[in-house]
Amino acid sequence: MQSLLSNLKININEKIYLKDPESSALGKRIVENSILLIDELGFDAFTFKKLGAKIGSNESSIYRYFESKHNVLIYLTSWYWTWLEYQLVFTTNSIENPIQKIEKAIVILTRNTVIDSDFSHINEVLLKQIVINEYSKSYLTKEVDEENKDGYFKVYKRLVTRLHDMILAVDANYTYAFSLASTVIDGALHQHFLKDHFTTISDLKPEESPTNYFKDLVFKSLNISTHE
Amino acid sequence: MQSLLSNLKININEKIYLKDPESSALGKRIVENSILLIDELGFDAFTFKKLGAKIGSNESSIYRYFESKHNVLIYLTSWYWTWLEYQLVFTTNSIENPIQKIEKAIVILTRNTVIDSDFSHINEVLLKQIVINEYSKSYLTKEVDEENKDGYFKVYKRLVTRLHDMILAVDANYTYAFSLASTVIDGALHQHFLKDHFTTISDLKPEESPTNYFKDLVFKSLNISTHE
DNA sequence: TCATTTATGATAGTATTACTATTATATTTG
DNA sequence: CAAATATAATAGTAATACTATCATAAATGA
Numbered sequence: 001m002q003s004l005l006s007n008l009k010i011n012i013n014e015k016i017y018l019k020d021p022e023s024s025a026l027g028k029r030i031v032e033n034s035i036l037l038i039d040e041l042g043f044d045a046f047t048f049k050k051l052g053a054k055i056g057s058n059e060s061s062i063y064r065y066f067e068s069k070h071n072v073l074i075y076l077t078s079w080y081w082t083w084l085e086y087q088l089v090f091t092t093n094s095i096e097n098p099i100q101k102i103e104k105a106i107v108i109l110t111r112n113t114v115i116d117s118d119f120s121h122i123n124e125v126l127l128k129q130i131v132i133n134e135y136s137k138s139y140l141t142k143e144v145d146e147e148n149k150d151g152y153f154k155v156y157k158r159l160v161t162r163l164h165d166m167i168l169a170v171d172a173n174y175t176y177a178f179s180l181a182s183t184v185i186d187g188a189l190h191q192h193f194l195k196d197h198f199t200t201i202s203d204l205k206p207e208e209s210p211t212n213y214f215k216d217l218v219f220k221s222l223n224i225s226t227h228e
Numbered sequence: 229m230q231s232l233l234s235n236l237k238i239n240i241n242e243k244i245y246l247k248d249p250e251s252s253a254l255g256k257r258i259v260e261n262s263i264l265l266i267d268e269l270g271f272d273a274f275t276f277k278k279l280g281a282k283i284g285s286n287e288s289s290i291y292r293y294f295e296s297k298h299n300v301l302i303y304l305t306s307w308y309w310t311w312l313e314y315q316l317v318f319t320t321n322s323i324e325n326p327i328q329k330i331e332k333a334i335v336i337l338t339r340n341t342v343i344d345s346d347f348s349h350i351n352e353v354l355l356k357q358i359v360i361n362e363y364s365k366s367y368l369t370k371e372v373d374e375e376n377k378d379g380y381f382k383v384y385k386r387l388v389t390r391l392h393d394m395i396l397a398v399d400a401n402y403t404y405a406f407s408l409a410s411t412v413i414d415g416a417l418h419q420h421f422l423k424d425h426f427t428t429i430s431d432l433k434p435e436e437s438p439t440n441y442f443k444d445l446v447f448k449s450l451n452i453s454t455h456e
Numbered sequence: 457t458c459a460t461t462t463a464t465g466a467t468a469g470t471a472t473t474a475c476t477a478t479t480a481t482a483t484t485t486g
Numbered sequence: 487c488a489a490a491t492a493t494a495a496t497a498g499t500a501a502t503a504c505t506a507t508c509a510t511a512a513a514t515g516a
Binding site for chain 2: 041042044045133134136137139140141142144145148153157160161164175176177178179180181182183186187190191193194197198200201202203204210212213216217220221223
Binding site for chain 4: 457461467468475482483486
């Protein structure tokens with residue numbers, strides 16, 4: 001992973017930003033510190049003014065990169081899904097056996113996030129927290145359909161589709177491949193949230209990931225006998 | 229259902245409101261029109277000023293019932309979960325067979341919502357839309373833990389626990405009863421959203437509910453053979 | 457019935473937000 | 487080194503999410 005990705009740039013849909021934040025030092029500081037500040041304050045209390053103060057820059061300068069804080073959230077979550085997709089594809093690509101492949105995929109998609117030194121200005125652990133706590137706010141808006149047309153959610157949908165394809169590779173007759181795929185990807189985020197905040201309705205221990213639950217769910221849904 | 233509930237009042241945690249909206253005509257108009265207006269504008273663009281204009285009342289009067297629009301959302305979603313819980317309990321209570329019981333439960337929890345004439349000022353169909361589009365915003369906040377302590381999410385958690393208990397009644401050795409229960413309840417909301425907005429990653433037809441998917445998911449997870 | 461409590465309405469005010477617009481000053485590049 | 491480009495500084499705006507105060511209307515109870 002390290003060496004493969006170290007020369008890559010995560011490409012984000014150009015409609016999401018006004019000026020590519022990867023193209024300048026200020027842009028990178030905006031992204032880097034957006035992650036820190038959204039994690040600290042929550043997306044609702046996050047403002048460009050506060051971000052400007054944090055990076056010693058001016059509010060108006062940030063507006064030249066992103067037209068709104070909503071688009072910063074779209075940018076960050078797109079970055080996350082793209083990064084996850086890379087991990088998924090690189091890790092499972094060489095696996096021939098469709099059962100082993102989907103098993104590995106579930107691990108990637110549901111595990112606790114680890115630091116990735118390839119992108120120095122992105123703190124992946126905090127970014128994952130942001131995805132857990134804020135992602136649904138990016139699409140639960142009156143503008144979803146319009147933004148969907150502009151490709152704001154393309155990476156996320158492509159990720160769901162990849163898992164969908166792996167499901168069908170195991171069982172071409174399974175009727176609910178998309179539903180099951182999105183259940184794993186979105187459900188994993190939700191289970192992480194429940195573990196941290198609604199502990200009385202979570203089966204997970206503090207450091208535990210929902211991986212085994214989702215493996216069990218998918219394997220049984222596809223009639224794969226568990227081997228262990 | 230009709231006759232049973234027609235004399236009942238849905239009780240909501242007193243900490244959620246300042247003055248019980250069920251205790252006055254104005255209160256009921258606030259609730260009734262909050263549903264209409266949040267559905268129309270989305271929660272983000274919904275304000276007490278606009279609501280006041282809609283009901284021909286004053287912003288300041290609304291503030292005597294709810295301390296914030298956030299609390300209106302908590303109130304409405306609590307109402308919805310309580311109403312769903314009643315339906316769940318009344319409908320499944322008499323069923324002895326745990327498999328038939330959980331099957332019925334899944335239907336109640338995942339079906340498309342029908343009008344309920346028992347609560348004249350509440351439009352349950354629009355309320356369900358609000359739950360789909362806005363519920364997660366009610367807990368994805370920096371104040372969750374505090375509000376959770378104040379019981380803001382009690383009904384939702386109790387509903388998950390009821391399904392959890394039904395799962396264990398079928399298979400006491402199933403390890404992920406809470407995770408599966410919340411997957412059904414929250415997943416159903418999410419699948420409704422995907423059907424309406426991200427159609428390319430949904431298996432559902434426009435009028436179809438995700439009921440069959442969730443039946444299949446739960447039955448296979450609990451090793452219940454499908455009969456049909 | 458009338459005094460009192462209680463509910464509602466009207467108005468004003470505040471700090472903050474989410475921007476837009478303009479102008480000035482650095483910094484980069486050809 | 488001039489011109490283009492990026493960033494900073496400042497000001498301004500309409501709207502939001504309230505709080506506070508005072509006035510008036512409606513309900514209640516003695």
